[in-house]
Amino acid sequence: xxxxxxxxxxxxxxxxxxxxxxxxxxxxxxxxxxxxxxxxxxxxxxxxxxxxxxxxxxxxxxxxxxxxxxxxxxxxxxxxxxxxxxxxxxxxxxxxxxxxxxxxxxxxxxxxxxxxxxxxxxxxxxxxxxxxxxxxxxxxxxxxxxxxxxxxxxxxxxxxxxxxxxxxxxxxxxxxxxxxxxxxxxxxxxxxxxxxxxxxxxxxxxxxxxxxxxxxxxxxxxxxxxxxxxxxxxxxxxxxxxxxxxxxxxxxxxxxxxxxxxxxxxxxxxxxxxxxxxx
Amino acid sequence: xxxxxxxxxxxxxxxxxxxxxxxxxxxxxxxxxxxxxxxxxxxxxxxxxxxxxxxxxxxxxxxxxxxxxxxxxxxxxxxxxxxxxxxxxxxxxxxxxxxxxxxxxxxxxxxxxxxxxxxxxxxxxxxxxxxxxxxxxxxxxxxxxxxxxxxxxxxxxxxxxxxxxxxxxxxxxxxxxxxxxxxxxxxxxxxxxxxxxxxxxxxxxxxxxxxxxxxxxxxxxxxxxxxxxxxxxxxxxxxxxxxxxxxxxxxxxxxxxxxxxxxxxxxxxxxxxxxxxxx
Numbered sequence: 001x002x003x004x005x006x007x008x009x010x011x012x013x014x015x016x017x018x019x020x021x022x023x024x025x026x027x028x029x030x031x032x033x034x035x036x037x038x039x040x041x042x043x044x045x046x047x048x049x050x051x052x053x054x055x056x057x058x059x060x061x062x063x064x065x066x067x068x069x070x071x072x073x074x075x076x077x078x079x080x081x082x083x084x085x086x087x088x089x090x091x092x093x094x095x096x097x098x099x100x101x102x103x104x105x106x107x108x109x110x111x112x113x114x115x116x117x118x119x120x121x122x123x124x125x126x127x128x129x130x131x132x133x134x135x136x137x138x139x140x141x142x143x144x145x146x147x148x149x150x151x152x153x154x155x156x157x158x159x160x161x162x163x164x165x166x167x168x169x170x171x172x173x174x175x176x177x178x179x180x181x182x183x184x185x186x187x188x189x190x191x192x193x194x195x196x197x198x199x200x201x202x203x204x205x206x207x208x209x210x211x212x213x214x215x216x217x218x219x220x221x222x223x224x225x226x227x228x229x230x231x232x233x234x235x236x237x238x239x240x241x242x243x244x245x246x247x248x249x250x251x252x253x254x255x256x257x258x259x260x261x262x263x264x265x266x267x268x269x270x271x272x273x274x275x276x277x278x279x
Numbered sequence: 280x281x282x283x284x285x286x287x288x289x290x291x292x293x294x295x296x297x298x299x300x301x302x303x304x305x306x307x308x309x310x311x312x313x314x315x316x317x318x319x320x321x322x323x324x325x326x327x328x329x330x331x332x333x334x335x336x337x338x339x340x341x342x343x344x345x346x347x348x349x350x351x352x353x354x355x356x357x358x359x360x361x362x363x364x365x366x367x368x369x370x371x372x373x374x375x376x377x378x379x380x381x382x383x384x385x386x387x388x389x390x391x392x393x394x395x396x397x398x399x400x401x402x403x404x405x406x407x408x409x410x411x412x413x414x415x416x417x418x419x420x421x422x423x424x425x426x427x428x429x430x431x432x433x434x435x436x437x438x439x440x441x442x443x444x445x446x447x448x449x450x451x452x453x454x455x456x457x458x459x460x461x462x463x464x465x466x467x468x469x470x471x472x473x474x475x476x477x478x479x480x481x482x483x484x485x486x487x488x489x490x491x492x493x494x495x496x497x498x499x500x501x502x503x504x505x506x507x508x509x510x511x512x513x514x515x516x517x518x519x520x521x522x523x524x525x526x527x528x529x530x531x532x533x534x535x536x537x538x539x540x541x542x543x544x545x546x547x548x549x550x551x552x553x554x555x556x557x558x
Contacts, residue, residue, distance in 0.1 A: 264542040
């Protein structure tokens, strides 16, 4: 499968265009020799769409905007805590071209610091999804989650920020009605909308990959170092980790953010802006 | 002058090949659209010369090794504290091609994080050198330096890690005999060999550029932020600073180094190694 196009999926609104450009620039820069194509799902055309497309041209990444339209999800439960956009990654297969068999969904608070190829090309062993479990300071244990999300086949609790998707499997397994029904039935127990649905409904279809490589929670460098008996120190992270995920409320694009990976993130952030300004 | 080749000069031994590759990769990556050529001065051919040339090919930078030979500087004062290599940058014009008019010397403990063009293309206003003064915690004041280095025309004390050189002026002004004579006469007062000679002999031929842009001492982020009343915070450094200089004994390629710019430096360090391993 090597050397095929790497398809990336983002689901953003106008507030996250610059962040997405940063993620995309980092993915392109650190995955040399691969063609990268990005599908960007939003409700309606983004105000900054022209900027985004121009940016894609500048870094040699084809960007294909996809609009779900204002009428989709009219009947789905939607509140402030449940914005419609949570459905986009869950139901991405309904909006993507039919000929696509695989895609990597990425949140826009992500920096790709090493080559994506090993993840993208991996043998999914018949699973629909590949994702990582965030183990540090997880709010509930697996057993509590099984009860809370009413899924006794649950195969761990996965973070929904990085999901490799087999789109053929997804077409077979994931149905919009099921998701709407599940949310209606369990909304009182759900805390992290898309992530809880992912785990409540599809955990057993998900293959686990190591979080410290593919979904490193940047809040917890000490945790990763301690749980590997010192092996996963900063040097190893920079050398081996593919995806840094800036989870939590403190975001690396905030001007006061000075945590461990701040300089690295901001470097790509300002490079992206500079590219947009000068080309 | 824009769009001409940017000529870089390094003076290293085999201990600094990987560091130099990191500096070079960062310079190339962050100065897009410019051709970069690197001259590397060493006493004899480097053991890792083939690696270095292969690396240059991989990142599209022409590397030209220059050997000063074992017989040069036979009569110059040389001790452990005064390795012969300190003469290389001082006398670079004797070893470089005649048709070269300008070159930027860089230490190998440097990371270039933004475009070098503004520095390289600047109007030197008739000066032989352009460099920056390191003001934070400088060991001596300007007046003490004037006495210590016996130069009452001294125009500030410049750091010798980043020097833009007008090679025509340098041929007019700098003579090997003068340098050897100066060192012989003043060696008791000299602490930082090449830097003291640069300042003791040529400070008045040197144009000053802001250190926080062109020679940012990574040990003192708090100093730069405080002396600009908060304006030069991390975000501004990443956006505006061109050259980070990892001065001092703690080096960013050490595995335990975790200071503010550690992740950024190591990112380029491992990218350089990866390029060498895979291409």
